[in-house]
Amino acid sequence: QVQLVESGGDLVQPGGSLRLSCAASLSGFSFYTMGWYRQAPGKQRELVAAITSGGSTNYADSVKGRFTISRDNAKDTVYLQMNSLEPEDTAVYFCNARRLGRKGLDDYWGQGTQVTVSS
Numbered sequence: 001q002v003q004l005v006e007s008g009g010d011l012v013q014p015g016g017s018l019r020l021s022c023a024a025s026l027s028g029f030s031f032y033t034m035g036w037y038r039q040a041p042g043k044q045r046e047l048v049a050a051i052t053s054g055g056s057t058n059y060a061d062s063v064k065g066r067f068t069i070s071r072d073n074a075k076d077t078v079y080l081q082m083n084s085l086e087p088e089d090t091a092v093y094f095c096n097a098r099r100l101g102r103k104g105l106d107d108y109w110g111q112g113t114q115v116t117v118s119s
Contacts, residue, residue, distance in 0.1 A: 009113030020080040022095030034078040038091035
């Protein structure tokens with residue numbers, strides 16, 4: 001069965017850093033595009049960062065230069081390093097795995113981890 005488990009969310013002061021992890025119990029992890037999304041209160045879920053099976057990355061403009069997504073295929077884990085955190089980064093952060101599989105699109109989500117940026 002497929003499981004994505006996020007960890008690392010916390011309360012942090014503005015300017016601080018956090019590293020989120022997503023551990024995937026996912027057959028063929030290296031073939032998935034992995035992404036981090038976030039949802040703030042009263043707002044729609046938005047893409048924060050994504051990394052393809054080939055290592056290509058893309059970021060939301062609001063986090064470019066501050067956040068870095070990476071993956072360790074040997075550990076079936078994807079990370080989000082978040083630096084220079086701002087109150088506007090406060091949200092629940094979700095891990096996503098996506099690929100075109102044998103029967104169509106495979107799309108999986110974790111349960112989310114809370115990030116709160118406040119003084």
